[in-house]
Amino acid sequence: MPRGPVRRPPATDAVPRAWPARLLPNLLLALATVVVVGGGAEALARWREPPRLPIPPANDITRWGEGESEFYTIKSSATGWPPWEDYNSEGVRDREHALAKPPGVRRLVCLGDSVTLGTGLAAEDAYPQLLQDRFDALGEPIEVLNVALGGWSTGQEHVAYTRIARKYHPDLVLLGVCLNDLPELHNNLARPPGPLRALYSASALVRWAVGARAREIASIDELFSNRDAPRVREAFARFFAEVEALEKDVRGDGARLALLVLPYRGQMAPGGPPPTVQDEIAGFCRRRGLPMLDARAALGDLGASAFTDHVHLTADATQRVADAIAESDLIPPTPECVGCRVPLRAGPSRAALPELLAALGAADEARRAAAARALGNGGGEPARVVPALGRALDDPSARVRGAAAWALGHFPLEARVLVPALRAALADRAAPVRAGAAWSLGEIGPEAGEESARLLTVALRDPDAGVRRRAGAALTDVAVRCRACLPELIEVAASPEHPGRAAAAWAMGAMGPAAAPAVDALLAALRDPRAEVRSRAVWALGRIGPAARAAVTTLVPLVDDPALSWRAIDALGGIGPPAEPAVPRLVRALADTSGSVRWRAAQALGAIGAGARAATPALLAALGDAEGNVRLAAAEAAVRVEADAHVLAPALARASRDEDGRVRVAALHGLAQLGGRSRAELPAIIEATRDPDPIVRAAAAHAVKHVGPSVEARALLTALAEHDPDPGVRAEAGRGLRSHQQAGR
Helix, strand or coil, rough: CCCCCCCCCCCHHHHHHHHHHHHHHHHHHHHHHHHHHHHHHHHHHHHHHHCCCCCCCHCCCCCCCCCCCCCCCCCCCCCCCCCCCHHCCCCCCCCCCCCCCCCCCCEEEECCCHHHHHHCCCHHHCHHHHHHHHHHCCCCCCCEEECCCCCHHHHHHHHHHHHHHHHCCCCCCEEEEEEEEHHHHHHCCCCHHHHHHHHHCHHHHHHHHHHHHCCCCCCCHHHHHCCHHHHHHHHHHHHHHHHHHHHHHHHHCCCCEEEEEEEEEHCCCCCCCCCHHHHHHHHHHHHHHHCCCCCCHHHHCCCCEECCCCCCCHHHHHHHHHHHHHHHHCCCCHHHHCCCCCCEECCEECCCCCHHHHHCCCCHHHHHHHHHHHHHHHHCCHHHHHHHHHHHHCCCCHHHHHHHHHHHHCCCCCCHHHHHHHHHHHHCCCCCHHHHHHHHHHHHHHHCHHHHHHHHHHHHCCHHHHHHHHHHHHHHHHHHHHHHHHHHHHHHHHHCCCHHHHHCCCCCCCHHHHHHHHHHHHHCCCCCHHHHHHHHHHHHHHHHHHHHHHHHHHHHHHHHCCCCHHHHHHHCCCCCCCCHHHHHHHHHHCCCHHHHHHHHHHHHHHHHHHHHHHHHHHHHHCCEEEEEHHHHHHHHHHHHHCCCCCHHHHHHHCCCCCCCCCHHHHHHHHHHHHHHHHHHHHHHHHCCCCCCCCCHHHHHHHHHHHHHCCHHHHHHHHHHHHHHCCHHHHHHHHHHHHHHHEEEE
């Protein structure tokens, strides 16, 4: 048999079999090298990185990696923004405004951030609301809208104009510029893509490589001290570009833009920097033909005391700002008010009291009106001012009478003697006088008497919308103890077409359980097409409490109404135990996507009490909710529904280790309420006595006292009473020791 050539596989045929065996070790070696080198570099970067100290909150600068700076408003699904009623359907802290502009009225939109919002102040003390008061007192038909939220920068304010303000057809737009707007705008717009921000937040090596700190403006002070730095120049360029874009939109809508530039505390303190930032903004405004008001002059004599922190204003300061705007040329006077805006002060300081009192007798009515307003805003020497303002209520000029009526509300105690005169002013032929009298009676409150409440109820039908609004707000304060007013208020609330229906519901809600006879009228108001009427009626039913049990079946379906959901839940909680039929719907609400709804549902279940015991599993599950407010409410509610101690005590012991100190305290208080039934959880309570928060340690000492006497508990309380660094903890432990000693006798 012939031998042919021997066939051998090509040399390359062996490669596929050997290559995988070599590939895996090489990949592992390469990966290990990357991990070791990268880890070493990261460790070195962390070691050499200076401490990342937090930027002062007042500077409002957002660092990379701490979330987007998207446009947002406050809706009912938000958590932790009380009082909720301050936020309207647009999600901003203002009253509701009709989309259609009333005939003969000009609209002014105040755009801004937390300073314009009035952070730290009552809603009525924000400068846009005070500005509305000024125009109402002058009798000028100008409607002011406050479109502002904390955290907005100029870019977001531009978005707020296009999404919110524009549809109200403003005539004027006032952009409140806080100096931190420039660094905020720069730092937020200069951010890199999301993945790099995530790496930046997690890695010191990436932070070193990127050098982000050199690109950021860390505080307002840099705008003054390092004004030629590229990042500062870029911040100005971004800010001016955003204002130009806003001005283009405003002008395209037939309105006019103006700027209000607010200083910061460091600038107003002695030795503060010169106004180079204001000067640069003023130069830009001159080139663009934009009116601008520098608020430094209005705040000059207050200095640093005008601020509650680095940027936010006190109530006195916002009054100064409102006065300065009203007296400026930013907002041209209406034909009805030509010559009426006499300045309330000359220069930075207020006029002397004798000068203002003398001006009340001047021949010029504009001077007399300005003096009355200034006397109200000044708040000095009521014994001399109030009688003079009372005499001004009889002035032949409606302008002066109106100014005096508004001014008296600044002296609520001393003005009680003038209540009869203010009641008479509710019938004045001039609407600004009637509105001012209503406002002042509201400031005086229940002491204004039942007759004032009755007259304010009548004023809910006033032909002037501004008077109706002021009368409704005043009723909430004046009628709170006026049971004799209830029949008239019920009649208003039951009248489908009455313009004061919402105000009547609000006033009766303020009465609380005394308004129980109004339940049927309020249920009728729930069918009103006006959202404000429905929401006020729901709120009032909750304030009436258990006596509103007849409303439960109507309120339960409203939990599914997005416009009324959280209000209905609150009302069911306000009704309390009689709302037991709502428990299944409230349990479902504990799984809602809205943190606010979950939080309020837990609170409502707790208010229902033992009748909501079936909600125990859902409440215990809510102890693991992502939001601290929900976990807190669940911990408190689980105790109030009288859940089985065998299930509740272990759950509360776990909650006593929660990351939120409030939840830990609530859990420990719950264990204390269980008393001896929580004895098995004593180890968790003992652990809590070592908590870094003294409030938690005090709650733990309180729980030890109630768990019951034992050698271990007594030793622990002795140690806390003698050695804890916090006096409150030592006092609580001392009370526990005395309790144990008495129990041992």
